[in-house]
Amino acid sequence: MILKTKNLFKIFNPKSAAEVTAVNGINFELQQGEIAMIMGPSGSGKTTFITMIGGLLKPTSGSVIFDGHHLESTSQKNLTVIRRHEIGFIFQSFNLLQNLTALQNVSIAGFGVSNPEIKASELLKNLGLKDRLNTKPANLSGGEKQRVAIARSLINNPKLILADEPTANLDKTHGHEVMQLLCSIGCEQNKSIIIVSHDERIKEVAHRVLYIEDGRLIKEEKGNHNKVCSMKTHFL
Amino acid sequence: MSSFLIARQNLFSEKGRLLITAGGVAFSVIFILLLLGLYQGWSTQITKFLGAIDSDLWVGQKGSRDLSHSLSLLPIDLLEKVQNQPSVKAVSPFIGRQLTFELKGQEAHLYLVGVDPGNLVRPYKIKEGKARPSKNEIIIDNAFAQKERLKVNDTLIIQSKTLKIVGISEGGNLLVYTFALIDQADLIDLLQFQQFTNYFLVKTNINVNEAQNLLQKEFPELSIVKKEQFLKNNAALLSETFLPIIGVLLLVAVLIGIAVIGLTIFTAAIEKSREYGVLKALGFTDRQLFAISLIQSIIAGFLGLLLGNILAPLLAFLAQTITGGFLYEVGPREIILVAVLTLVMSIAASLLPLRRILSIDPAQVFKA
Numbered sequence: 001m002i003l004k005t006k007n008l009f010k011i012f013n014p015k016s017a018a019e020v021t022a023v024n025g026i027n028f029e030l031q032q033g034e035i036a037m038i039m040g041p042s043g044s045g046k047t048t049f050i051t052m053i054g055g056l057l058k059p060t061s062g063s064v065i066f067d068g069h070h071l072e073s074t075s076q077k078n079l080t081v082i083r084r085h086e087i088g089f090i091f092q093s094f095n096l097l098q099n100l101t102a103l104q105n106v107s108i109a110g111f112g113v114s115n116p117e118i119k120a121s122e123l124l125k126n127l128g129l130k131d132r133l134n135t136k137p138a139n140l141s142g143g144e145k146q147r148v149a150i151a152r153s154l155i156n157n158p159k160l161i162l163a164d165e166p167t168a169n170l171d172k173t174h175g176h177e178v179m180q181l182l183c184s185i186g187c188e189q190n191k192s193i194i195i196v197s198h199d200e201r202i203k204e205v206a207h208r209v210l211y212i213e214d215g216r217l218i219k220e221e222k223g224n225h226n227k228v229c230s231m232k233t234h235f236l
Numbered sequence: 237m238s239s240f241l242i243a244r245q246n247l248f249s250e251k252g253r254l255l256i257t258a259g260g261v262a263f264s265v266i267f268i269l270l271l272l273g274l275y276q277g278w279s280t281q282i283t284k285f286l287g288a289i290d291s292d293l294w295v296g297q298k299g300s301r302d303l304s305h306s307l308s309l310l311p312i313d314l315l316e317k318v319q320n321q322p323s324v325k326a327v328s329p330f331i332g333r334q335l336t337f338e339l340k341g342q343e344a345h346l347y348l349v350g351v352d353p354g355n356l357v358r359p360y361k362i363k364e365g366k367a368r369p370s371k372n373e374i375i376i377d378n379a380f381a382q383k384e385r386l387k388v389n390d391t392l393i394i395q396s397k398t399l400k401i402v403g404i405s406e407g408g409n410l411l412v413y414t415f416a417l418i419d420q421a422d423l424i425d426l427l428q429f430q431q432f433t434n435y436f437l438v439k440t441n442i443n444v445n446e447a448q449n450l451l452q453k454e455f456p457e458l459s460i461v462k463k464e465q466f467l468k469n470n471a472a473l474l475s476e477t478f479l480p481i482i483g484v485l486l487l488v489a490v491l492i493g494i495a496v497i498g499l500t501i502f503t504a505a506i507e508k509s510r511e512y513g514v515l516k517a518l519g520f521t522d523r524q525l526f527a528i529s530l531i532q533s534i535i536a537g538f539l540g541l542l543l544g545n546i547l548a549p550l551l552a553f554l555a556q557t558i559t560g561g562f563l564y565e566v567g568p569r570e571i572i573l574v575a576v577l578t579l580v581m582s583i584a585a586s587l588l589p590l591r592r593i594l595s596i597d598p599a600q601v602f603k604a
Contacts, residue, residue, distance in 0.1 A: 047602045056517055056599040077521075084519030095514040095601050097242065099249040108238040109518045152518070164602050 003030040008062035022048040024215035033190040037206035045215035055079040088153030092165035094145040096137040123151040143174030243531035260496030261540020269548035277563030284407035288360040291437035302469040325441035328354035329433035350420030360407030374399035379409035497585035505589035516598035530586040537582035
């Protein structure tokens with residue numbers, strides 16, 4: 001098991017009129033190499049949940065145990081180290097640095113890599129961006145941007161990848177490409193991946209689909225991962 | 237390395253902003269260089285004229301120490317007594333006074349100095365014409381000549397005495413006035429100074445220190461000052477009068493520099509706060525994020541420094557050509573000082589967005 005949350009709570013503005021319980025006692029486990037999809041309506045607490053898993057937000061109570069680390073009691077300094085080396089992030093709006101090229105966007109995140117430029121270049125080539133290495137985000141398509149973001153999330157060879165709505169800003173074709181990539185990464189590199197999405201298609205790549213509503217885990221069902229993973233794409 | 241890359245790319249991707257920042261810093265650098273250059277120029281200039289006077293000792297009235305702060309008046313008949321001292325090789329009276337007169341309908345100022353019969357008083361450098369004025373002649377400084385558009389053979393009327401310009405000298409410009417040389421007899425007439433002199437210029441025939449001691453013992457009521465000390469006393473006018481003003485102006489220039497770089501870096505930090513959040517989420521430390529801001533400030537400061545160092549001498553040359561009295565002198569010491577001040581500006585400016593950067597919440601990057 002790579003990740004476990006125990007009775008996880010996040011309450012914003014506690015003891016005030018504006019109090020909001022975003023995450024309400026979630027218990028969750030994720031195995032090494034498992035792809036979990038989290039679905040739920042807007043404001044259900046999905047993003048807050050993965051923000052806490054990613055060590056970017058402290059829970060109000062409960063615990064997040066990632067690879068043996070209790071994130072809720074880990075110092076900011078150590079959380080930064082964990083994020084650097086163990087967790088990869090993929091964001092809905094790509095969040096690439098606009099003034100950097102695709103290659104630079106990936107290589108700057110290579111904290112523990114001896115030659116980040118070479119590693120970044122390899123990753124981008126394997127993601128079909130061989131001719132776009134020196135292109136800035138403004139000149140990349142949505143799908144290309146998300147592939148750059150995926151390469152960035154992989155450069156430190158993390159144990160866990162957190163993807164927040166990775167297909168939300170993409171058309172059908174590019175969304176499918178990204179799903180295939182995530183599936184390949186999970187299959188070929190035995191990475192644990194949590195994908196937050198509204199996109200029903202992503203169910204196809206997940207081992208498990210979890211439904212969150214009002215901060216609670218209300219339902220869990222199996223995904224079609226094994227079926228989809230038979231269509232392997234070659235990935236590093 | 238990543239911080240440097242991001243800083244460089246952010247800075248050079250916004251060329252207009254970079255130009256404004258570098259221009260602002262260059263403005264500060266030019267301002268500082270001109271101030272330091274002027275101060276250094278004055279410091280050198282202030283002793284040029286007096287330094288050219290060939291005396292070992294300046295003998296004045298007790299309490300007098302320079303030409304600006306105190307008036308020295310001595311009876312001329314003291315000359316013989318001083319002359320008769322065994323340590324004294326030659327003595328000449330030094331008579332000089334600042335006079336205001338009308339020139340082309342406006343007030344003009346000259347510090348008239350009489351060229352003594354012993355010829356100890358002489359111009360620092362002659363640019364044009366004679367090096368020694370005869371009766372009814374005057375040698376003026378080039379700065380005065382340029383300012384008043386005067387040339388050799390023109391005439392000046394000072395207190396109803398007509399003096400023909402026979403030479404243009406250099407090294408006698410003290411900004412508030414310039415030195416001019418006339419025949420000592422003419423000056424005595426002008427000032428009605430038959431019974432007095434301001435100083436005695438003494439050439440010694442033994443070691444100067446020894447001669448100073450002997451003369452001081454012999455004439456305890458007089459001030460006997462070595463030439464080097466007299467020059468220092470005169471130069472002190474500058475440090476006492478202008479140094480505090482220059483200090484304030486330097487501070488203003490540095491603050492302008494900090495404000496210019498700081499505002500740019502601060503604005504950039506606000507604009508890029510989402511990117512900073514992304515970097516934090518990816519694992520950049522606060523120190524690395526601060527480094528981005530610091531490197532941006534230092535690069536902008538360096539470019540401004542470079543630009544300022546190129547433009548300041550050009551501006552000084554232009555000012556020198558136009559006014560003739562713009563004493564600009566910049567050496568390695570001033571350049572190093574400006575570089576240090578620019579570094580201080582850059583570091584101080586990079587601190588402005590620090591609080592903002594530290595307060596950026598990396599969790600915000602999950603918001604679409």
